[in-house]
Amino acid sequence: MGAKETTTETDVLVIGAGPGGYVAAIRAAQHGLDVTLVEKEAYGGVCLNHGCIPSKAYISATDLAHDAGQAAEMGILVDPAIDMAKMQEWKSNSISRLTDTVEKLCKANGVSLIEGMASFVDETEVHVTRDEDNRDRVSIGFERCIISTGSRPVQIPGFDFTDDEVWSSRDALSAATVPDRLVVVGAGYIGMELSTVFAKLGSDVTVIEMLDDALPGYEDDITRVVRKRASELGIDFRFGEGASEWRGIDNGIEVVTETEDGERSVYPTDKVLVAVGRQPVTETLDLEQIGLEPTEQGFLETDRHARTDVEHVFAVGDVAGEPMLAHTASKEGIVAADVAAGKPSTMDNRTIPAAVFTDPEIGTVGLTAAEAESEGFDPIVGTFPFRASSRALTTGETEGFVRIVADGECGTVLGAQIVGAEASELVAEVALAIELDATVEELASTVHTHPTLAEAVMEAAENARDRAIHTLNR
Structure with a gap:
């Protein structure tokens, strides 16, 4: 059969239907523009199908089973059994509902959807290949x-x-069975989240990390809380070691590591999960056709309006660099769509929160005290421990704290670091405070429902003014 090629025109072409792309497409359509969205695999992208959503589904399920099994102190005596096939089915059904919703939302907003892989022909045209033989193509x-x-x-x-014994995060989240032993290479947020999941599923987990601590980029008193809980779950950390190779043995495989001094160690395991980071996908786009060159790391540089060096071409999400977070991608997508429609819009990274869904969770936003000082502020800091929270005590989750950083001169909230139960939810309040240039006085004077974990934010703000009621002011 001969090649099939069709031609179409659009105001705004969006390549990739992840949390940056589909959000950009919908917002551009809301501005009255004709929008075409191209996706090569699944609506919702990696986040929805193979990352954020499935991992949080597993985290919720394994937390439920683990907490139930550890609730003897509350008078709950159970020994939960996990049906991995049923858990996979539940996770997959949740994902299917979400991907269907994304597709329906796009269509309902008038976005044209095309499945395939896009590559640039020039600055005003792309070809979308819809089959492996390049015989079904849309221009x-x-x-x-x-x-x-x-x-x-x-x-x-x-x-x-491609080796069965080596997992990516995607492989781990689609595993049909739980390995008795698991080596995880990388103690960043992906490695730590999945290490916790598999430890709670019953795996004997060993984490290999070249650096001297887990979760690089976070302050030591935060990582210490997470690392302590992970150790209690039986996770064994091996810092200062890099994975050099793996090889088959009679009963599974073994992972070989090496220190900077050349000292080698061997860890027997059934699977090895490599979670050392993510890299942008640009090689399929033929960017040279529009004169756009990625950085050495493969990212596309953008300005505060999400524009690349080619004025009418924007980049959003992971492909545009750090912070590589789904909610950052969505915000960048909105900015790009607004600007493409001629509306004023800019990115402000100071109010972008970050969360790690470990046990307990981490939530951060804005500046640490050290960062505030380096930027010329004279910061004041307020802290409230969850062990002093009545709500935390009633849930059995008393590890961690809330820390608020503010400008000592005018009291404006500059940042927060939270480690503890529901930290990913609690940090949103501080992000809003930073967005509105609120002060610790305003945060502290806002009445919070009792008893809630959110009261810890209020108390930390009070502590920054030496006025906390339920913890000592020091």
């Missing part, structure tokens, strides 16, 4: 383009994701 002319092609797991030498 799309566009006025503005938003690139949202996302990222993929970084692969390290000697550990090929």
Whole structure:
């Protein structure tokens, strides 16, 4: 059969339907623009299908089972059994509902959807290949383009994701069975989240990390809380070691590591999960056709309006660099769509929160005290421990604290670091405070429902003014 090619035109072309792309497409359509969204695999992108959503589904399920099994102190005596096939089915059904919703929302807003892989022909046209033989192709002319092609797991030498014994995060989240032993390479947020999941599923987990601590980039008193809980779950940390190779043995495989001094260690395991980061996906786009060159790390540089060096081409999400977070991608998508429609819009990274869904969770936003000082502030700090929270005591989750950082001169909230139960939810209040240039006085004077974990934010703000009621002011 001969090749099939169709031609179409659009005001705004969006490449990639992840949390940056589909949000950008819907917002651009809401502005009255003709929008075409191209996706090569699944609506919702990696986040919805293979990352954020499935991992949080597993975290919720394993937390429920683990907490029930540890609730003897509350008078609850159970020994939960986990049906992995049923858990997979539940997770997959949840994802299907969400992907269907994304597709329906796009169509309801008038976005044209095309499945396939897009590559640039020139600055105003792309070809979308819809089959492996390049015989079914769509040519799309566009006025503005938003690139949202996302990222993929970084692969390290000697550990090929095509090997059954080597898992990427995607492989781990689709596992049909739980390995008795699991080696995790990388103690960043993905490695730590999945280590916790599999430890609660019953795996004997060993974490290999080249650096000297888990969760690089977070302050030590925060990581210490998470690391302590992980150790209590039986997770064994091996810091200062890098994975060099794996090899088969009679009963599974073994992972070989090496220190900077050349000292080698061997860890027997059934599977090895490599979670050392993610890298942007740009190689399929033929960017040279529009004169756009990625950085050495493969990212597309953008300004505060999400524009690349090619004025009518925007980039959002992981492909545009740090912070590589789904909610950042969505906000960038909105900014790009607004600007593409001629509306004023800019990114402000100071109010973007970050969360790690470990046990307990981490939530951060804005500046740490050290960062505030380096930027010329004279910061004041307020802290409230969850062990002093009545609500935390009634849930049995008393580890961690809330810390608020503010400008000592005018009291404006500059940042927060939270480690503890529901930290990912609690940090939103502080993000709003920063967005509105609120002060610790205003945060503290806002009446919070009792008893709630959110009261810890209020008390931390009070502590910054030496006026906390339920903890000592020091």
